[in-house]
Every structure is written in structure tokens, then in C-alpha cells.
Amino acid sequence: MKHVRLSLAFFLFFVVTSSVFSQKKPDNDRPRLVVGIVVDQMRQEYLYRFGNKFGEGGFKRMMSEGFMLQNAHYNYVPTVTGAGHASIYTGTTPANHGIIGNDWYDKESGKNVYCAGDPAQTTVGSASVEDGKMSAHRLLATTITDELKLFTQKKAKVIGISIKDRGSILPAGHMADAAYWYDENAGKFISSTYYMTTLPAWVENFNKLGLPDKYLSQTWNTLYPIEQYVESGPDNTPYEGKLGGKDKPAFPYDLPAMFKKSGYDILSYTPFSNDYLTEMAKAAIDGEKMGADEWTDFLCVSYSATDKLGHTVGPNAIEIEDIYLRLDKSLADLFRKLDQVAGKGNYVVFLSADHAVADNPQYLVDNKVPAGFMRNQNLQARLNDFLKPYFPGKEVIRSIMNEQVYFNHDAFSSDPKSGGMDLLIATELTINYLLQEKGVANAFPKSILRQGAYDEGGHKGMAIRGYNPKRSGDITMILEPGWYDAWSITGTTHGSSYTYDTHVPVLFFGKGIKQGTSVLPHTITDIAPTLSVLLKIKFPNACTGQPVAELFN
Ligand SMILES: [Zn+2]
Numbered sequence: 053m054k055h056v057r058l059s060l061a062f063f064l065f066f067v068v069t070s071s072v073f074s075q076k077k078p079d080n081d082r083p084r085l086v087v088g089i090v091v092d093q094m095r096q097e098y099l100y101r102f103g104n105k106f107g108e109g110g111f112k113r114m115m116s117e118g119f120m121l122q123n124a125h126y127n128y129v130p131t132v133t134g135a136g137h138a139s140i141y142t143g144t145t146p147a148n149h150g151i152i153g154n155d156w157y158d159k160e161s162g163k164n165v166y167c168a169g170d171p172a173q174t175t176v177g178s179a180s181v182e183d184g185k186m187s188a189h190r191l192l193a194t195t196i197t198d199e200l201k202l203f204t205q206k207k208a209k210v211i212g213i214s215i216k217d218r219g220s221i222l223p224a225g226h227m228a229d230a231a232y233w234y235d236e237n238a239g240k241f242i243s244s245t246y247y248m249t250t251l252p253a254w255v256e257n258f259n260k261l262g263l264p265d266k267y268l269s270q271t272w273n274t275l276y277p278i279e280q281y282v283e284s285g286p287d288n289t290p291y292e293g294k295l296g297g298k299d300k301p302a303f304p305y306d307l308p309a310m311f312k313k314s315g316y317d318i319l320s321y322t323p324f325s326n327d328y329l330t331e332m333a334k335a336a337i338d339g340e341k342m343g344a345d346e347w348t349d350f351l352c353v354s355y356s357a358t359d360k361l362g363h364t365v366g367p368n369a370i371e372i373e374d375i376y377l378r379l380d381k382s383l384a385d386l387f388r389k390l391d392q393v394a395g396k397g398n399y400v401v402f403l404s405a406d407h408a409v410a411d412n413p414q415y416l417v418d419n420k421v422p423a424g425f426m427r428n429q430n431l432q433a434r435l436n437d438f439l440k441p442y443f444p445g446k447e448v449i450r451s452i453m454n455e456q457v458y459f460n461h462d463a464f465s466s467d468p469k470s471g472g473m474d475l476l477i478a479t480e481l482t483i484n485y486l487l488q489e490k491g492v493a494n495a496f497p498k499s500i501l502r503q504g505a506y507d508e509g510g511h512k513g514m515a516i517r518g519y520n521p522k523r524s525g526d527i528t529m530i531l532e533p534g535w536y537d538a539w540s541i542t543g544t545t546h547g548s549s550y551t552y553d554t555h556v557p558v559l560f561f562g563k564g565i566k567q568g569t570s571v572l573p574h575t576i577t578d579i580a581p582t583l584s585v586l587l588k589i590k591f592p593n594a595c596t597g598q599p600v601a602e603l604f605n
Pocket of ligand 1: 363
């Protein structure tokens with residue numbers, strides 16, 4: 053009996069240890085694949101405004117199977133593309149991740165720099181010189197994608213794709229296998245030497261399909277009869293800009309003629325570039341075998357045409373409604389692919405936007421709503437004239453960008469006995485000037501922002517969370533609601549701390565996520581830590597958001 057018990061114990065020991073030592077796979081209670089979708093310039097309200105025309109497989113599938121935040125906002129200024137993508141993926145704001153705009157005035161070099169620009173890199177995949185001088189080197193914090201790489205000893209595959217370089221590069225992070233974006237000169241997807249020396253065969257093959265030529269050989273007409281677009285304004289209004297050399301902002305769009313005038317760039321203003329990106333996403337899933345094994349992979353997709361078209365025509369245009377109805381079909385197509393490769397319930401998708409968008413100020417004014425156009429270049433010239441008597445022979449204002457005023461610090465006394473008085477005087481004079489300016493609501497000096505509490509409320513809090521001491525300007529302006537900096541009275545833009553720019557969709561569906569909605573307040577920085585909990589990995593290193601508690605199964 054004793055002998056039997058001993059041998060049974062030995063047998064059990066053998067079974068247990070051999071199964072432990074043969075364990076080569078990770079704890080597989082994780083999604084096989086995460087797909088992060090950013091829709092550039094998407095308002096939360098579009099889900100409702102266009103909702104009755106959406107099909108079942110796209111946006112509506114995310115809502116009916118997954119969890120929707122109805123009250124998710126950006127919590128900093130400026131609400132622009134580079135900062136938005138960086139904030140979604142790092143779970144923090146420009147104060148920490150350092151992407152304070154798309155471009156900003158670099159105080160050290162005295163030149164403007166681009167958020168994804170990197171002179172040390174070169175283009176991979178085309179002869180274009182500037183398009184590939186790109187990397188994530190200006191992003192100061194880790195992304196959720198970096199954290200997945202760190203957790204899996206780099207076994208997870210991380211790929212970023214977008215029409216815009218920054219929409220691909222910032223989400224994919226520093227440790228990505230690859231980021232691909234559209235070369236609008238060559239009409240194909242390229243990368244940079246930050247990631248690789250040559251394009252993989254699947255990308256070469258994808259480029260050889262010449263899809264842009266096919267898309268640009270057709271006429272863009274509305275998906276449904278145009279009289280059904282009752283959720284939008286008239287087709288031809290003075291508030292819309294004209295696309296690529298067209299004589300009026302109205303359907304139909306003769307793409308071959310527009311291609312002749314504007315080249316491959318015109319594709320990126322049409323819904324067909326969303327189809328193109330979706331095909332690229334599917335090719336990446338196949339080419340890289342994403343979601344095929346137990347190591348969670350991460351595909352970052354950012355749809356850019358919604359923003360490029362949105363800037364041109366504004367949110368009331370039929371063109372915008374049509375691009376969203378078509379994007380809905382692209383999403384359904386992508387989700388069908390995910391069902392096939394990873395299996396229903398084995399993957400996670402989230403969808404958000406890098407910012408929303410303002411109404412056209414002229415349209416508001418014409419309808420009795422206060423609004424206006426700030427012209428920062430004019431403002432800079434007038435401010436310099438105003439400051440001349442106090443600083444004779446000096447040009448005190450170097451730049452106004454992203455609603456931030458940068459001083460020329462060489463204009464101030466270098467004598468240590470002056471104790472920084474010049475800077476104080478210039479700051480006070482400038483703020484007083486700005487506050488009497490039509491359209492300026494408030495102005496905060498950097499001394500206030502640098503010492504501000506990160507969780508402070510109101511517009512001051514938005515400025516604090518957008519303020520990075522090394523990179524930001526000397527004064528941050530807040531404009532009145534309805535105002536923005538622009539020369540053109542057509543189209544629209546974004547960048548403010550107001551809800552029309554901050555309120556964006558946040559949708560999750562897939563493994564570990566329950567069905568439902570929440571109207572509790574959330575910030576966009578909650579997306580990354582939510583993914584950390586779903587993936588059971590570290591939060592990004594500078595994360596300031598919190599997981600969305602309501603959405604977990
Ligand atoms: Zn934009």
C-alpha cells in the first residue's frame with residue numbers, strides 16, 4: 053500500500069513537473085489580437101447623426117456587442133492629431149508625452165519641428181526624400197504597444213498603418229516592428245529606416261497591386277441617392293472649400309480629372325483611401341500572421357481621410373456624411389476579417405478619435421452664434437509693434453503656434469542683475485494686450501502652468517495638461533468658444549479646449565468586454581490603462597488615466 057502511494061505520488065510529481073516544463077506558451081487568457089482604430093476628426097455625435105444609415109457590421113456592431121463611452125473627452129489643449137494619437141496610446145497628455153502639437157517651435161534650434169519628423173532617418177519603399185524622414189523619437193513616454201513589446205520579450209507583433217505618417221508612427225510606439233504610411237507622391241505605402249532597411253515582401257506585393265490607380269479611375273458619387281442625406285446641409289454652400297481644383301464643392305467628383313491636377317495626394321481626401329487603408333490592414337494581418345498564435349499582437353489603424361476632407365468641407369457637408377457611411381462598410385469588412393483569423397471573441401477592438409471638430413465660424417455668425425477667425429500671424433505682427441517701445445530694436449515675439457506665444461529670449465537682458473525682469477515685463481504686457489483682443493478668452497503665463505496641479509479643472513487645467521516645460525511656449529491663450537486660427541473662411545479646424553473639439557467616441561468590443569454604455573465622465577487617457585488591464589500588462593510609463601471600470605466583464 054505504501055509502495056502504491058509512493059509510486060502514485062511519484063507519478064503525480066512527474067505529470068505536474070513535465071507539464072510545467074513543457075509550458076512554452078503564455079497564459080492564454082488574453083486576446084490574440086488588439087486592433088486600435090483612430091478615426092481622425094470624428095465627433096461623438098456622428099454615431100447618432102448618421103446612425104440610422106449605418107449597417108449592422110460596423111459602428112453598430114461595436115455598439116451592440118461592445119461598450120460605448122458617451123461622455124469621453126480630451127483633457128488638454130491643443131486638440132490636434134499628433135497630440136491626440138500620442139495621448140490615446142500613452143494614456144497621458146502632452147505635459148508628459150511631449151507631443152505638444154503636430155508642429156511646434158523648437159526653442160533650442162529656433163526652427164519648427166514636426167512631431168514625427170526625424171532627420172536621422174530615410175525613406176524605405178520609394179524615391180521620395182522627405183516622406184520617410186520619420187520616427188517616434190520625439191515621443192517621450194511609452195505607449196501601450198511598447199508595453200506589450202516589453203511584457204512579451206518582443207514576441208508580440210506591433211504594426212502601425214495610416215495614410216498620415218504621424219497616425220501610424222505615434223500609436224505603434226518606439227519598439228514597433230513597423231509603421232507604414234501613404235507616400236502621396238508615389239501613391240504607395242512606405243516606411244523609414246527607424247524600422248527596417250527594405251519593405252517586407254507582403255508590402256511590396258501590396259504596393260504592386262496599384263490600388264490607388266484603381267480608386268482614382270472612378271467618379272465619387274454619394275452611396276445612396278443624394279436627397280436621402282437629410283442629416284447634412286445642402287450640397288453646395290459658401291462654407292465648404294473646394295477639393296483638388298474642382299470648380300464647386302459638390303457631387304459628383306470626377307477623380308481622374310482631379311488626379312490629373314493634384315496627383316496621388318487627392319486620394320487621401322476621399323473615402324476610397326479608407327478602403328485602401330482597410331485593404332492594407334487586412335494585408336498586414338495576413339502578411340505578419342497577426343493573431344495567429346497565443347502571443348497577443350497589436351495592429352494600430354488610423355483613418356485620415358475623415359480629417360483631410362473634414363478640414364476642407366466642414367461637418368455639415370454631404371461629403372462628410374458619405375465618407376462616414378462608407379467608413380462604416382470598411383469597418384464591417386475589417387471586423388469580418390478579424391472573425392476569420394482570430395475567431396469571434398478572441399480579439400479586442402477599440403475605436404476613438406484624435407480630436408473632434410468645430411463648426412465653421414462663418415456659418416455660426418450667419419446664424420447669430422458668436423464665433424470668429426483669429427489670425428495669429430496678424431496678431432504676432434501687431435504684438436511686436438506694441439512691444440517695440442518697451443524693447444527698442446528687438447523683435448520680442450518669435451512665434452505663435454498652437455495658441456502658444458513664444459518669446460525671443462535673446463531680446464531680454466543677459467545681465468544676471470536684471471533678475472529676469474525683462475521676461476516678467478514682456479509677459480505682463482503681452483497678456484494685457486491679448487486680453488483686450490477680440491476672440492481671446494484668457495491667457496496663462498508659463499510660470500502658472502508649470503506650477504499647476506495636473507488634475508486642475510477648467511481651461512487652466514486643459515492648458516496645464518498640454519504644457520510641457522521644455523517644449524511649450526511662454527504664454528498659452530484660450531480663445532472664446534467658436535473661434536479658431538485660420539485664414540480661410542471655408543471648411544473648419546480643431547484644437548480648442550471646448551467640447552466640440554474634445555468630445556469623441558470611445559468604443560470597445562471583444563474579449564473581456566461587456567455590452568453596455570456609460571455616461572460617466574472619462575478622459576481619452578483612460579483607453580491605454582483599460583487595455584493594460586485587459587492584457588494584464590504594465591500601464592504605459594507616464595500614464596495618468598484610469599481603467600474604465602464599467603466595461604469589464
Ligand atoms: Zn485636422
